[in-house]
Every structure is written in C-alpha cells, then in structure tokens.
Amino acid sequence: MSETVEATVKQICQACGNDRTRMMDIVRAVQEKFGCVSDAAMDAIARTVSTHRVEVESVVSFYTFLSKKPKGQVVIRVCNDIIDRMHDVGRVAQAFSDALGIGFGETTKDGKISLEFTPCIGMCDQAPAAMVNDVVVTGLSSDSAWSIVRGLQEHMDPNKLVEHFGDGNNSHELVRAMVSNNIRKAGPVVLAPLAAGDALKKAVSMTPAEVIREVKTARLRGRGGAGFPTGMKWEFTRGAGGDKRYVVCNADEGEPGTFKDRVILTECPDLMFEGMTIAGHAIGGDTGIVYLRGEYAYLRPFLEHVLNERRAQGLLGKNVCGKQGFDFDIRIQMGAGAYVCGEETALLSSCEGLRGDPKNRPPFPAQKGYLGRPTTVNNVETFCCVARILEKGSGWFAELGSKGSPGTKLLSVSGDCKTPGVLEVPFGITLREVLKVCGAEDAIAVQVGGPSGVMVGPADYGRTICYDDLATGGSIMVFGPKRNHLKTVSIFLDFFIEEGCGYCTPCRVGNVLMKERVDRILDGKGEPADLDYLQQLAETVKLASRCGLGQTSPNCVLSTLKNFRSDYEALVKKPTDGMQPAFDIRAALGAAEAVVGRKSAHFGA
Amino acid sequence: MSDTITFTIDGVEIQGRRGQTILEAADDAGVYIPRLCAFKDLSPYGACRVCTVMANGRPQAACTQPIAEGMVVENDTEQLKKVRRDIVEMLFVEGNHFCMFCEKSGNCELQAMAYRLGIAAPKYPYLNPKREVDASHPDILVDHNRCILCARCVRASKDLDGKNVFQFIGRGPHKKVGVNAEANLSDTNADVTDKALDVCPVGALLRKRVGYAVPVGKRLYDLEPIGSDIEAKRAGQEK
Numbered sequence: 001m002s003e004t005v006e007a008t009v010k011q012i013c014q015a016c017g018n019d020r021t022r023m024m025d026i027v028r029a030v031q032e033k034f035g036c037v038s039d040a041a042m043d044a045i046a047r048t049v050s051t052h053r054v055e056v057e058s059v060v061s062f063y064t065f066l067s068k069k070p071k072g073q074v075v076i077r078v079c080n081d082i083i084d085r086m087h088d089v090g091r092v093a094q095a096f097s098d099a100l101g102i103g104f105g106e107t108t109k110d111g112k113i114s115l116e117f118t119p120c121i122g123m124c125d126q127a128p129a130a131m132v133n134d135v136v137v138t139g140l141s142s143d144s145a146w147s148i149v150r151g152l153q154e155h156m157d158p159n160k161l162v163e164h165f166g167d168g169n170n171s172h173e174l175v176r177a178m179v180s181n182n183i184r185k186a187g188p189v190v191l192a193p194l195a196a197g198d199a200l201k202k203a204v205s206m207t208p209a210e211v212i213r214e215v216k217t218a219r220l221r222g223r224g225g226a227g228f229p230t231g232m233k234w235e236f237t238r239g240a241g242g243d244k245r246y247v248v249c250n251a252d253e254g255e256p257g258t259f260k261d262r263v264i265l266t267e268c269p270d271l272m273f274e275g276m277t278i279a280g281h282a283i284g285g286d287t288g289i290v291y292l293r294g295e296y297a298y299l300r301p302f303l304e305h306v307l308n309e310r311r312a313q314g315l316l317g318k319n320v321c322g323k324q325g326f327d328f329d330i331r332i333q334m335g336a337g338a339y340v341c342g343e344e345t346a347l348l349s350s351c352e353g354l355r356g357d358p359k360n361r362p363p364f365p366a367q368k369g370y371l372g373r374p375t376t377v378n379n380v381e382t383f384c385c386v387a388r389i390l391e392k393g394s395g396w397f398a399e400l401g402s403k404g405s406p407g408t409k410l411l412s413v414s415g416d417c418k419t420p421g422v423l424e425v426p427f428g429i430t431l432r433e434v435l436k437v438c439g440a441e442d443a444i445a446v447q448v449g450g451p452s453g454v455m456v457g458p459a460d461y462g463r464t465i466c467y468d469d470l471a472t473g474g475s476i477m478v479f480g481p482k483r484n485h486l487k488t489v490s491i492f493l494d495f496f497i498e499e500g501c502g503y504c505t506p507c508r509v510g511n512v513l514m515k516e517r518v519d520r521i522l523d524g525k526g527e528p529a530d531l532d533y534l535q536q537l538a539e540t541v542k543l544a545s546r547c548g549l550g551q552t553s554p555n556c557v558l559s560t561l562k563n564f565r566s567d568y569e570a571l572v573k574k575p576t577d578g579m580q581p582a583f584d585i586r587a588a589l590g591a592a593e594a595v596v597g598r599k600s601a602h603f604g605a
Numbered sequence: 606m607s608d609t610i611t612f613t614i615d616g617v618e619i620q621g622r623r624g625q626t627i628l629e630a631a632d633d634a635g636v637y638i639p640r641l642c643a644f645k646d647l648s649p650y651g652a653c654r655v656c657t658v659m660a661n662g663r664p665q666a667a668c669t670q671p672i673a674e675g676m677v678v679e680n681d682t683e684q685l686k687k688v689r690r691d692i693v694e695m696l697f698v699e700g701n702h703f704c705m706f707c708e709k710s711g712n713c714e715l716q717a718m719a720y721r722l723g724i725a726a727p728k729y730p731y732l733n734p735k736r737e738v739d740a741s742h743p744d745i746l747v748d749h750n751r752c753i754l755c756a757r758c759v760r761a762s763k764d765l766d767g768k769n770v771f772q773f774i775g776r777g778p779h780k781k782v783g784v785n786a787e788a789n790l791s792d793t794n795a796d797v798t799d800k801a802l803d804v805c806p807v808g809a810l811l812r813k814r815v816g817y818a819v820p821v822g823k824r825l826y827d828l829e830p831i832g833s834d835i836e837a838k839r840a841g842q843e844k
C-alpha cells in the first residue's frame with residue numbers, strides 16, 4: 001500500500017517538475033487521489049521535492065480542503081455563513097446529518113461520504129448552498145438534502161446531482177452547474193459584451209508607458225476593497241527593475257456575501273484575461289497567474305478552455321497580437337479553502353507553495369512579489385475595467401460614476417431582499433437606491449463590505465457607494481426586521497477566528513476575546529462596562545494587527561457599537577446586588593458544596 | 606546618497622544606518638522598544654506586535670519597518686503602552702502560564718515584559734487551552750502550554766542550525782509549533798546543543814536537568830527590568 005503512495009506521489013511531484021514552489025498543486029493532487037495527505041504521503045513529498053516533512057505538513061494543515069486524516073470519497077461541504085443561516089441552513093444541515101447518520105466533521109462508516117461545514121462559497125444569492133466535492137448545489141431544502149444523499153448512495157457521482165443548469169455559461173458543457181448568475185442590473189463596463197482582442201490590440205499599439213498613463217488618466221482604483229490606484233501600482237511594478245515580472249489576478253473572492261467575481265468568471269472571462277494581458281504589456285511581464293479559490297474549482301475546465309481559445313487566436317503565447325517580443329501566457333493556480341489568501345501577500349505565499357501567511361511589508365509586491373520578483377496583484381473586476389478603459393478610452397470611463405470614484409462597481413446583494421444577485425452600478429449610487437433595486441426597502445440594517453466592512457442602519461441609507469464614503473469590495477448583506485445584530489456579529493467573529501492565519505497576536509487572540517464578550521452579552525450576562533471593554537479591545541486589534549484581516553475584523557464590533565448601541569444596551573444589566581452579572585455564585589460553589597455535602601451557609605439560597 | 610539616516614523617536618534625534626529597522630536603530634541608540642518575537646541574529650518576523658510604534662502616524666511593527674530620513678516615530682506613549690499591555694495580556698490568557706512553578710521564571714521575557722509594563726493580572730478571561738507536553742527527547746522538553754508562537758525556534762533551527770526541526774502547523778487558534786517528524790521531537794535530529802534552544806523567550810523549549818540551577822536574585826530579570834541593557838547604552842553615551 002505504502003509503495004503505491006510513494007510511487008503515485010513521485011508521479012504527481014514529477015508532473016509538477018519536482019518544484020516545491022508548486023506545493024499547492026502537489027498536495028491538492030495527492031488529496032484528490034487518496035482522500036488525504038497522509039503521513040506517508042508527506043514524507044514522500046518531502047523526499048521527492050527536497051524539503052522537510054514539517055514544511056509539507058505546515059502547508060497541508062493550513063488549508064481546509066486538505067487533510068492529514070482520510071476523508072470520504074465524496075465530501076459534502078454545507079455553507080454556514082450568515083446568509084445561509086438566515087435561509088434556514090440549520091434544517092438542511094440536520095437533514096444531511098440524519099440522511100447520512102453522521103454528524104458534521106464525520107465520515108460514514110464505509111468511508112464513502114464526509115460531512116462538513118464551510119464558510120461562504122460565493123452562493124449567497126441562492127442560499128442555502130453546499131459543495132459536493134467540486135459540484136455546487138444551491139437553493140437547498142431538507143428534501144433536496146435527502147435526495148442528494150440518496151443519489152450519492154446510489155451512484156457516488158456528484159455530477160449526476162445536477163439535473164438542470166443555470167443561465168448563461170452555467171449551462172456550458174464545461175461548466176454544467178445549477179448555479180444562476182442572477183444579474184439584476186448590467187452596466188457598461190464589466191457586464192457588457194467585448195469582442196476578444198479589441199482592447200488588447202489597441203493596447204499593444206501603444207507603449208507600456210502610454211497604457212499606464214491611460215489607466216492613470218481614467219483614475220482607476222482597485223476593485224477588491226483597498227482601492228489602490230491601479231496605474232500607480234503598475235508603474236511601481238514596471239519601475240522595480242529585474243528581468244522577470246508577474247501579473248497576478250486575485251480570484252480568491254472569499255469575503256462572505258460576495259459572489260460578483262463568480263459571475264465575471266462565468267460570463268466575462270475574456271474581459272478579465274484581456275485585462276491581465278494588457279497588464280503584462282504595461283509592466284513588462286511574461287507570466288500571468290489567476291489565483292482561483294478552491295470553491296470555484298467547477299469553473300476551472302471552462303476557464304482553461306477560454307485560455308486555449310485565446311492561445312489559438314494569438315491573444316496569448318508568443319508575440320501576442322503579432323507584437324514582436326511580447327510573450328505572455330496565463331496559468332491558473334487553485335487555492336484550497338483559506339479566506340486569508342484573498343490578502344494579496346498571503347495569496348502570493350500560497351502561489352509559492354507555502355502556508356497562506358501574509359508577508360511583512362515592506363517590501364511590497366510591486367518591489368518583491370511572487371518568488372521575489374516585482375508583481376502586480378489586481379482584482380478580477382479591476383482587470384475587466386482595464387480592458388474596457390483601453391477599448392473605450394479613459395475619457396469615456398472617467399465620465400461614469402462619481403467625481404472621486406470614476407467607473408462602475410459590481411455589487412453582490414444578498415440576505416433579506418426579494419431579488420438577490422449582482423448589480424453593476426455607477427459609483428455614487430445611494431444605498432437606498434441599491435436596496436430598492438433588490439426589493440429590500442424594509443431593511444433594518446445593511447452590512448456593507450462583508451464582515452470586514454461596516455454595519456449601517458436606515459439613517460445611513462442616503463450615503464453613497466464610493467471610495468470616499470461607503471467603500472466596498474462589493475458585498476452588500478441585507479438584514480430585515482427581527483434580525484439580531486449581536487448574533488450577526490458573533491457569527492462574523494467566528495468566521496474571523498477560524499479563517500485567521502494565526503501569525504500575529506492581536507488577531508489570533510483578540511478575535512477570540514471579542515467573541516467571548518459578545519456571546520456573554522447575548523447570554524444576558526453582560527454588564528455596562530463590557531461595552532467599553534469591547535471598544536478598547538477592538539481598537540487594539542485594529543491598530544496592532546499585521547494584515548488587513550486583523551485590521552478589519554473588529555469593524556463589525558466597532559460599527560455596531562456605534563450604529564446599534566441600543567441593541568447592546570438593551571442586553572447589558574446594571575448589577576444591583578454588587579455582584580458581577582457574569583459571575584454565577586451557585587455554579588462556582590457547586591464543586592465545594594459537593595465535597596462537604598451541604599449548601600453554602602451564606603449563598604445557599 | 607548618505608548611509609546615515611536621521612529620524613526621531615519620541616522627539617529625540619537618532620542616527621541610524623540605511624537598511625536598519627526602527628528596532629535595530631533604536632537598540633544601537635540605547636532606546637528600548639519592547640519586543641518578544643524579535644531577536645538579534647534572527648530575521649525580523651513581526652508576529653507578536655509588542656514592538657508596535659507609530660511611524661509617521663501609522664502603526665507599524667518596529668522590528669520589520671525600515672527607517673527613513675526624517676521619520677517621526679512614537680514609542681513611549683500612553684496609547685502604545687496600552688496596546689502593548691493588551692497584547693502581552695492576550696499572550697498570558699491564550700496559553701497556560703504559571704510563573705510560580707515555571708523553571709523559566711526570572712529569565713522569562715514574557716514575565717519580565719509584564720512586570721515592565723505594569724501588568725498585575727490580565728483583564729481578559731483565561732482561555733485555558735488544552736495543550737501538549739512533548740518530553741520524548743532525552744535532553745529537551747517542549748511544553749506547548751507556555752508557547753507564544755514567536756517563531757524564534759522555527760527561525761533559529763532553520764537559519765542558525767540548518768535543521769528545520771520546527772515549523773508551524775495548523776491555522777488561527779489551532780496554530781502550534783510542529784516538529785519535523787510524525788509525532789515526537791525524539792524522532793527528529795534535534796540536539797541539546799542546537800541554537801534553537803537558546804532563543805525561546807518563555808519556558809516552552811527547555812534543556813532538561815538544568816532547571817532552577819540559578820537561585821532567585823541572580824536570574825536575568827530579578828533586579829533590572831527587561832530592556833535595561835539597551836537603555837544602559839544610552840546612559841553610557843550621554844555621560
């Protein structure tokens with residue numbers, strides 16, 4: 001048996017050139033082959049690619065789709081993010097559990113099916129949803145959970161679970177997904193047609209400096225959330241010197257409540273690849289990497305097909321668009337279930353075959369990125385904007401949107417609304433207008449920017465989506481009447497605790513401590529001083545954390561303390577007996593009372 | 606381009622060399638910036654965040670942030686002292702630290718840091734995690750209860766010993782120091798002479814049979830607070 005492992009691992013490593021920077025591909029392939037990356041497999045990988053075994057284990061133990069212990073032939077991953085919980089995923093989960101006769105985190109006795117929870121899989125507009133291996137199933141009910149299990153027990157083929165396909169390319173023969181695009185509002189920049197090559201041909205007729213100037217003139221800023229000016233990033237990357245530079249596309253859309261990149265990848269991959277190729281010309285790079293989140297693995301064959309078509313059309317490969325000396329190609333790097341890899345330096349670590357730990361800055365990726373070479377990392381949507389700017393001109397683009405934020409923004413709207421889905425809106429649109437389009441006029445709160453963003457109430461619905469007001473990577477979660485904001489915060493903190501890398505103290509410990517106190521308040525054991533405690537704690541985590549994850553994880557606490565303070569105040573009690581409400585004197589005395597065999601004389605009542 | 610860089614820490618002008626971090630330049634100048642994961646001879650890591658300073662108004666880890674001409678660094682301010690206390694308290698409640706019977710007591714940087722920052726008891730609740738002890742090696746003890754995940758042993762084993770005995774495994778609150786073997790330290794090539802054993806700031810990585818050898822009163826931080834050696838340099842320079 002172990003000889004088979006050794007031999008297969010060797011083959012897998014060889015297919016990756018025995019290159020340890022390709023560790024993600026190696027361990028993913030081993031996981032797929034054996035249902036785990038066992039001790040024997042880790043030893044074999046370490047020997048084959050000349051690294052240390054603990055380095056392999058370090059990577060395997062970091063990503064949730066990889067495991068040391070064997071998993072079932074089929075793994076059902078039920079999404080339990082906030083939106084799925086609002087859509088009663090609890091009943092679906094119970095049905096899966098009942099039908100399989102196992103709990104979450106367990107595998108059936110015959111070793112065939114494992115059941116797990118997973119954070120947001122980018123399907124909030126069709127929640128509750130789950131992944132069955134790479135196959136996505138959406139709009140689940142307890143009935144469909146039972147029939148999925150029955151189907152698997154019969155044929156063990158996740159692909160057979162998909163009986164009808166979604167709209168657009170979801171029904172493409174290489175996608176065949178039941179996922180729907182739910183495009184509620186198309187716009188002129190991203191969700192509009194493009195003839196492949198139109199923008200690129202214009203770009204290669206210009207000098208790199210001219211391309212960068214065009215992007216700068218359009219005042220394009222990153223669409224992933226941080227909003228860094230794209231042209232400037234490219235200029236730094238180009239100016240960083242060296243003989244090799246990289247273009248990396250961040251398609252690790254993991255912020256709960258965002259799914260707009262999924263729609264772009266399904267419907268406009270040409271636009272995105274075109275933008276990446278233009279970036280390659282601009283910065284003087286010959287390699288592009290799309291870091292695709294593990295949850296979107298079902299889109300990979302289709303994306304590879306689009307890349308092949310582009311190669312055949314001369315839009316990738318040697319002398320792109322006939323431009324002598326401009327060689328550029330793109331490969332897809334799969335992730336394996338780690339939200340933190342959406343942070344650009346963590347993403348680069350992952351691409352290099354390491355744990356998804358963010359890197360220290362400086363140096364910035366533009367100076368020293370992938371494998372130490374200058375690298376520009378941009379969001380899926382940003383690359384789409386680039387292609388459109390080159391096609392239509394920076395003047396056309398700058399006319400769209402608001403004064404400080406030109407262009408459009410894709411929003412992913414989900415939660416308590418009639419028509420969840422993707423909207424392409426001009427920057428400067430008010431939150432109220434967005435809610436109206438989605439049939440969410442009775443919202444009592446909106447989470448703008450996902451768990452790392454802010455929660456606002458009706459008083460703020462007149463505010464606008466743009467870089468200078470409500471900045472967002474695109475996640476808009478709507479909360480209707482009856483939703484409990486503190487419970488939402490508790491769920492968000494759970495997410496950050498599980499998804500943090502654990503590198504720095506404030507984020508690793510602080511999120512756990514914030515959740516402890518929020519839960520204590522929810523439990524009716526909070527006191528007024530806890531509000532200040534939470535505020536102080538959140539401020540320390542925000543100030544001292546090492547990367548964007550820890551710097552933004554306290555936002556859910558800080559913004560609810562500010563905008564929904566009365567929700568906290570209603571739950572905390574002023575102690576009247578001089579005792580701390582969180583202190584349960586009876587429970588504390590219990591053990592001692594059991595020993596002496598009588599109740600306390602003072603507190604026995 | 607001159608190799609000398611002039612900047613200020615809390616209003617005091619400091620000369621550093623190009624390429625130095627804030628922490629290195631401060632150390633040379635006899636200004637102590639509290640730290641736990643940073644260690645001379647090891648590459649900067651930026652994990653504990655105790656050395657957080659404000660550099661031109663932005664929070665940065667002094668151990669990883671390079672100095673720049675005219676940079677204004679705030680170090681010994683009320684705001685930063687509070688942040689550092691919070692972080693050190695987090696480390697205390699995250700693990701299981703019982704100073705009264707820990708053989709590192711008096712030589713422990715975490716304990717000394719708490720004293721220096723004036724922490725009597727943490728305001729946060731103890732998390733009381735269940736952690737393992739690996740006593741498999743004949744000469745070395747690993748007590749994960751006291752580990753603060755500073756990566757000093759990881760870096761030292763790799764960069765100074767050339768061995769890679771240690772590396773982190775797991776993520777988030779499940780993160781811990783793993784060893785280069787299926788289970789135990791005794792299955793690795795760790796040796797009692799490894800430099801990795803000299804760098805642990807706490808009692809997580811210890812040589813066996815040498816505990817309590819130094820009596821109270823003669824241990825590293827019994828008489829002078831942590832950082833005094835660095836501050837003594839400045840006192841010397843001013844004379």
